[in-house]
Amino acid sequence: MKSEEQEEQLRKEIFEKVSEFYRSKKGAETFIPGKTSVNYAGRIYDETELINLVDASLDFWLTAGRYSAEFESKLADFLGVKYALLANSGSSANLLAIAALTSPLLKERRLQPGDEVITTACGFPTTLNPILQHNLVPIFVDIELGTYAIDAAKIEKAITPKTKAIFVAHTLGNPVNIGHILQIAKKHNLWFVEDNCDALGSTYNGKYTGSFGDISTCSFYPAHHITMGEGGAVLTNDHLLKRIIASFRDWGRDCWCDTGHDDSCKKRFEWQLGELPFGYDHKYIYSHIGYNLKVTDMQAAIGLAQLKKLNGFIEARRKNFDCLYEYLKKYETHFILPHPTEQSEPSWFGFPIMVREDAPFTRKDIVSYMEDNKIATRMLFGGNLIKQPAYENIQYRIVDDLKNTDMVMNNLFWIGVYPGIDKQRLDWIFEIFERFLSGV
Numbered sequence: 001m002k003s004e005e006q007e008e009q010l011r012k013e014i015f016e017k018v019s020e021f022y023r024s025k026k027g028a029e030t031f032i033p034g035k036t037s038v039n040y041a042g043r044i045y046d047e048t049e050l051i052n053l054v055d056a057s058l059d060f061w062l063t064a065g066r067y068s069a070e071f072e073s074k075l076a077d078f079l080g081v082k083y084a085l086l087a088n089s090g091s092s093a094n095l096l097a098i099a100a101l102t103s104p105l106l107k108e109r110r111l112q113p114g115d116e117v118i119t120t121a122c123g124f125p126t127t128l129n130p131i132l133q134h135n136l137v138p139i140f141v142d143i144e145l146g147t148y149a150i151d152a153a154k155i156e157k158a159i160t161p162k163t164k165a166i167f168v169a170h171t172l173g174n175p176v177n178i179g180h181i182l183q184i185a186k187k188h189n190l191w192f193v194e195d196n197c198d199a200l201g202s203t204y205n206g207k208y209t210g211s212f213g214d215i216s217t218c219s220f221y222p223a224h225h226i227t228m229g230e231g232g233a234v235l236t237n238d239h240l241l242k243r244i245i246a247s248f249r250d251w252g253r254d255c256w257c258d259t260g261h262d263d264s265c266k267k268r269f270e271w272q273l274g275e276l277p278f279g280y281d282h283k284y285i286y287s288h289i290g291y292n293l294k295v296t297d298m299q300a301a302i303g304l305a306q307l308k309k310l311n312g313f314i315e316a317r318r319k320n321f322d323c324l325y326e327y328l329k330k331y332e333t334h335f336i337l338p339h340p341t342e343q344s345e346p347s348w349f350g351f352p353i354m355v356r357e358d359a360p361f362t363r364k365d366i367v368s369y370m371e372d373n374k375i376a377t378r379m380l381f382g383g384n385l386i387k388q389p390a391y392e393n394i395q396y397r398i399v400d401d402l403k404n405t406d407m408v409m410n411n412l413f414w415i416g417v418y419p420g421i422d423k424q425r426l427d428w429i430f431e432i433f434e435r436f437l438s439g440v
């Protein structure tokens, strides 16, 4: 047998063993109410993810390679954007998004230290962190109750001549009021950056979130809609931004060759940039002060198998959300229940529940009861981030007040809607709510 055929045959045999391993492991899982944890999120996979992972390992390419290229192209196609660039986490993707906007290649539109970026204090720290890490000033606008999206009606109040960008997350999968934000961004010549890490598959006006911003980001952490262990992506429709993002991601280099390739520009030794001598190897010319935030091909291989399941995952998340909503509706006297932003169809990351201030129990009471009964709960990430110890000494400005953000910090928790929550687990969630609420 020729060595190529031999290799193919060996891979096939290895994959069959991997499937067998997966099936033997899977058979052992059973749900015991009150004993088995009902997670808030988790990875859903089968043998195809394991086979892809092993396939990429056998290639032993290790860094970004054929799987990364295919994932980037398929993710871009799915979302309807021109470019998707993989990064090693959603946080790295956010860092790249803001770093890219500081590029000198953007001339007078580049973000410079002291410029202001409109965002919220209610959310995940690594939406805020890149703003601070680039010596920009966050301007915090409060969120709406029920959608937990930035209160778009207050954004214009936040704008000063120093305001250059709006960077907000579609919290728990519920889109921000994109129509209104785009209008404001256009009117005031602001960049719009979507943190789409919680919202893969959400739509606004029938179009996927992540396709509206000048730059958008995704996360593929195991809790998110699809996973590759650690992973993220930066999305854009703009060719210059794509080049800048790739440069910051790949050490700051000016060269755009894929890893392992040389001379894509066909003039590798014919450049003259900066004060370097003519002909200095383009591979080692740096036009940005960059990072290395690339993925490995093993991560992308897992992601590719996950991407094929995305439509099913989105549907399951929506169905679980609807079941929880239908059930909890009768308790609206105790809870503020979530609702989608107008014109949107969220691919929910979780089901947020706000305990009303006049309820006969506190968030702590109900969260403890659920956790004691093995139902995982989460706070809305950092609550009000400026009350966190890390941000004690930052420079910022608040528009009006952050009353609703504080309510989220004090009274809101969320539970899972991920596809791992099946009928048995949902029934257990309902039973625990019933037991708790019948006793108050």
Ligand SMILES: Cc1ncc(COP(=O)(O)O)c(C=O)c1O
Pocket (backbone or CB within 6 Å): 089, 090, 091, 092, 094, 123, 124, 126, 127, 169, 195, 197, 198, 219, 220, 221, 231, 232
């Ligand atoms: C809104 C938001 N942005 C960014 C991130 C960071 O993603 P990662 O964990 O992949 O760094 C998260 C994480 O859950 C998130 O919820």
